[in-house]
C-alpha cells in the first residue's frame with residue numbers, strides 16, 4: 044500500500060527530526076551563545092585588551108602569570124572556554140589562578156571573548172575538555 048508507506052516514511056522523518064533536535068539541545072547546541080560575527084569578535088578583542096592581557100599578554104602568548112593561549116585554545120571547545128572564563132580555575136600543576144569573570148562580564152561579553160579567542164588563537168583541533 045503506497046499510501047501507508049508514505050505515512051510510515053513521514054512518521055520516521057518526523058521522529059528523526061525530533062531526535063536530532065533533542066540531541067542538539069542536549070549537546071549544548073541550544074545554549075545562548077553569540078554567533079561569531081565580525082562585530083562580536085571585535086567586541087571580544089576590546090574586552091581581551093582590557094581584562095586579559097595583564098596575564099595572557101597583548102599577543103596571548105602568556106607570561107609567568109598565564110599560559111600561551113595559542114597552545115591551549117586549539118585543544119578547548121567553546122563551552123569549556125566559556126566555563127573557565129565564567130567560574131575561573133586554579134591549576135594544581137602550576138599553582139596559577141585564572142580569575143572568574145562571571146560576576147564582572149555579562150554572558151554576552153563572555154561569548155564575545157570566546158569568539159575572539161577562537162578566531163585569534165586557533166580552531167579546535169584536539170579536544171581535551173578535562174585537561175588542566
Ligand code: HEC
Nearest residue numbers: 094095098108109110115124127134139140141142156175
Ligand atoms: C590573573 C591572571 C589572569 C587573567 C587576568 C586572565 N587569565 Fe586566563 N588564565 C590564567 C591562568 C593562570 C590560566 C591557566 C590555568 C591552567 O593552568 O589551566 C588561564 C587560563 C585561561 C583559559 C583556559 C586555557 C586552558 O586551556 O585551560 C582561557 C580560555 C583564558 N584563560 C582566558 C582568559 C580571558 C578571556 C581573560 C580575560 C577576561 C583572562 N583569561 C584573564 C590567568 C589569567
